[in-house]
Amino acid sequence: MPDDAPALLAEDLRKSYTLHGNRLDILRGAALRAAPGETLAIVGRSGAGKSTLLHVLGGLDKPQGGRVLIAGQDLYGISARRRTRLRAAKIGFVFQAYHLLPEMDLVENVMLPAMALGSLSRRRMRARAEALLECVGLADRRRHTPLELSGGEQQRAAIARALMNEPPLLLADEPTGNLDAKTGDAVLDLLFRLARERQTLLVMVTHAPATAARCDRTLTLEEGLLR
Numbered sequence: 573m574p575d576d577a578p579a580l581l582a583e584d585l586r587k588s589y590t591l592h593g594n595r596l597d598i599l600r601g602a603a604l605r606a607a608p609g610e611t612l613a614i615v616g617r618s619g620a621g622k623s624t625l626l627h628v629l630g631g632l633d634k635p636q637g638g639r640v641l642i643a644g645q646d647l648y649g650i651s652a653r654r655r656t657r658l659r660a661a662k663i664g665f666v667f668q669a670y671h672l673l674p675e676m677d678l679v680e681n682v683m684l685p686a687m688a689l690g691s692l693s694r695r696r697m698r699a700r701a702e703a704l705l706e707c708v709g710l711a712d713r714r715r716h717t718p719l720e721l722s723g724g725e726q727q728r729a730a731i732a733r734a735l736m737n738e739p740p741l742l743l744a745d746e747p748t749g750n751l752d753a754k755t756g757d758a759v760l761d762l763l764f765r766l767a768r769e770r771q772t773l774l775v776m777v778t779h780a781p782a783t784a785a786r787c788d789r790t791l792t793l794e795e796g797l798l799r
Contacts, residue, residue: 582639625793708728
């Protein structure tokens with residue numbers, strides 16, 4: 573990828589749903605361009621479609637129109653199987669709900685994206701997962717299961733998991749929504765620091781003006797467009 577190429581390029585995104593016979597146009601030509609290492613906040617009223625937009629950008633919900641390029645690769649111009657692999661390799665997700673598997677310990681949870689990609693030996697996967705848990709301050713909890721952790725600790729583990737495959741893009745949907753203010757601030761500090769250290773593009777949906785103010789740019793989703 574050329575040095576000046578965007579980490580993320582979205583053009584003319586269109587997405588609608590039909591509910592009780594009525595068509596709801598959620599995205600009506602939304603577009604954005606963001607560079608490696610940038611931090612970008614997406615804000616807007618409840619129901620504006622922010623989470624839908626994030627799912628489209630992350631390859632989780634196919635749009636009816638437009639395109640999404642991740643590190644120059646067309647997310648929806650390839651087969652579903654290739655899109656799954658591209659998503660695992662290029663995109664890390666951090667959601668409001670931690671989505672950790674309760675039957676696995678933290679190391680195994682963090683390893684999951686690498687297991688999906690299958691490009692590392694199990695020994696290297698485990699070593700990388702343990703290094704990431706150390707980065708997020710959970711080295712001493714690596715053998716614990718998610719239910720033995722606090723909410724803040726679970727979200728830090730989710731951040732480690734999102735970074736497992738060294739993706740150029742991190743998507744975060746209200747990542748501190750389930751946390752108290754102090755714990756949420758600590759999680760945000762960690763998320764911003766790790767994204768900047770790795771020159772990873774961070775796109776974050778948030779309702780909090782203070783969180784948006786920490787980002788390099790803020791875009792508002794309104795009437796299906798980013799402004």
